[in-house]
Amino acid sequence: MPQPRRFRLALAAALLVAVPSAALSACSAGSDAETLLIRPDTPETTLGALKVQDVLLVTGPEGGGGPLAVVASVYNGGAATDRLELISVNELPQNAAITPAPNRPQLQIPQGQTLTVGGPGNTTAVLQNPDNIVRAGDTRLVTFRFAQSGVVTLWVPVQPAVGYLQGYGPGGS
The missing domain is CATH 1.20.5 (Single alpha-helices involved in coiled-coils or other helix-helix interfaces)
Structure with missing residues (x-):
């Protein structure tokens, strides 16, 4: 052969x-x-058809006090459009100042889509942190209110804007 x-x-x-x-x-x-069985190490919850995932509070890179940015993804698995109305932290006196992304001017979450909060080009939510009550390393109760689905509250870690979170802090830090 x-x-x-x-x-x-x-x-x-x-x-x-x-x-x-x-x-x-x-x-x-x-x-x-x-x-x-492996789950992400960031908080997540469901509220009706909404999945609120990857929620963090991000401080400036130094990790001390100052304003806080909210980072989250909200997926709408339902048949109707919903809308984000407010985000708050239980110890802080004011709700987050939410600035919509250019492609989501009404903060709407259509069926089968995700609203991303935090990061370049996305919707932003910044909380003032008077007296530096919230600091990196803390865990705080964060509340989200939606027009159709209602209110959900979950414990959220506070992280400094370093490493993979660089660019997600308040003011893009």
Whole structure:
């Protein structure tokens, strides 16, 4: 048997064994794999058809007091459009000043879409922090109010605007 033909047969045999075993091994984890139990380390909750996820309060890069930026994603899995009305922190006297993103002037969350709060080009929500009550390392109760779905409150960590949060702090810090 010529050398190239033997090589092709060996290659075909190797592929015949490798391809099905790779495909079958991917399925062996099943629908109850432990990796499905991994949850994000940021707070999340549901309120009717809304999923409020990845919620953080972000201080300036120094981590001390001063204004706070809210970071969150709100996904609308329902059939009707909803609208973000307010964000507040229980210890602070004023609600967040919310500035809509150019593509969401009414703070609406249409069916099947996400409203992103915080970060460049997105809706922003900034809370004044008089007397530096809230600082990096704290955990605070944050309340979101929506026009259709109502009110939801969750415990949220306070992080400084460093590392992957750089650019998400108050004033884009």
